[in-house]
Amino acid sequence: MAPAAKGRKREQGPRKSEPPAPEAPSSDEAWAYEVAHAESSTDLAPLVGRNLRRLRTQRGLSLERLAKASGVSRAMLGQIELGQSAPTINVIWKIARALGIPFSALISTTAQSGTRLMRSQQSKRLASHDGSFVSRALFPFDEPRRVEFYELRLAARAVEEADAHPPGTMENLVVTSGSVEIERGEERHVLAAGDAILFEADVAHVYRNVGDVDATMYLVMTYAETVG
Known part of the structure; x- marks a missing residue:
């Protein structure tokens, strides 16, 4: 998942001869x-x-x-x-x-027991800085687990870069609308609606909407070790 826009330059630390960077962003x-x-x-x-x-x-x-x-x-x-x-x-x-x-x-939120109903209007969404990529968690966070489930939305022609996740992390993703290219190292795969992919996500990877309409995906992320 998640991720900086394609082509964004990574920030570099100041040289030893230069004064330290200010604590707050300069712009x-x-x-x-x-x-x-x-x-x-x-x-x-x-x-x-x-x-x-x-x-x-x-x-x-x-x-x-x-x-x-x-x-x-x-x-x-x-x-x-x-x-x-x-x-x-x-x-x-x-x-x-x-x-x-x-x-x-x-x-994560506080623990609750029994059936968990997560209404759409009450769901917590996380977005990229420009709003082109939105992630919605479809699971509660208060129990030990190795699997997480997300709904992802990527705007038309938008690109979202994801840094490497912990070693052994797997992503199983299905596209339900639109078309998305998944880039992992030298691999590139274009998925249309209904297509799914499973890959090791412990290296940097990219989600790229190659269509002119917004894309919707559902992601199952599996960790090598229990979390939470």
């Missing part, structure tokens, strides 16, 4: 990259903030150290912990990878 574009599009659920902001603070402090990490490990600015991490900013999908993946936790750990 509106930098903030736009880290802050989620309006389509993302606003009620996720305080939830992610609480989980991030708890998981960071459990590991004895300062905001500065986590910023260096994740590539997310210290200022943005502070805003997330305060519940004042909703991060993009890509930013959550970066933080989760730096903390060594599954993506869902940062958006």
Whole structure:
């Protein structure tokens, strides 16, 4: 999953002879990259903030150290912990990878028992910074698991890059509308509606909408080890 727009240059650290980079992004574009599009659920902001603070402090990490490990600015991490900013999908993946936790750990809710009904209008959605990629979790986060289930929507001609997931992670994806190209290393596969693919997701991969209409996909992600 998740992912920065194709062709985006990775940020590089300052040279030793240069002064350290400022804590906060220097332009509106930098903030736009880290802050989620309006389509993302606003009620996720305080939830992610609480989980991030708890998981960071459990590991004895300062905001500065986590910023260096994740590539997310210290200022943005502070805003997330305060519940004042909703991060993009890509930013959550970066933080989760730096903390060594599954993506869902940062958006988990309190436990409930028995039947779980997740109404569409109450679902929590995560979006890319421009809103071209939207992910909706179709499972609760409060029980140990190795499998997660997502609905993904990718705008026409949009591209979403996903960083490598933990070793052994598998993605099983089916396209239900539109057409999507999946790129994994040197492999490229175009899927039309009804086509499915299973691949190892522990290397960087790309979702590319090759059509003129929005695409909808359903993703089953399987981890090598139990999470949650």
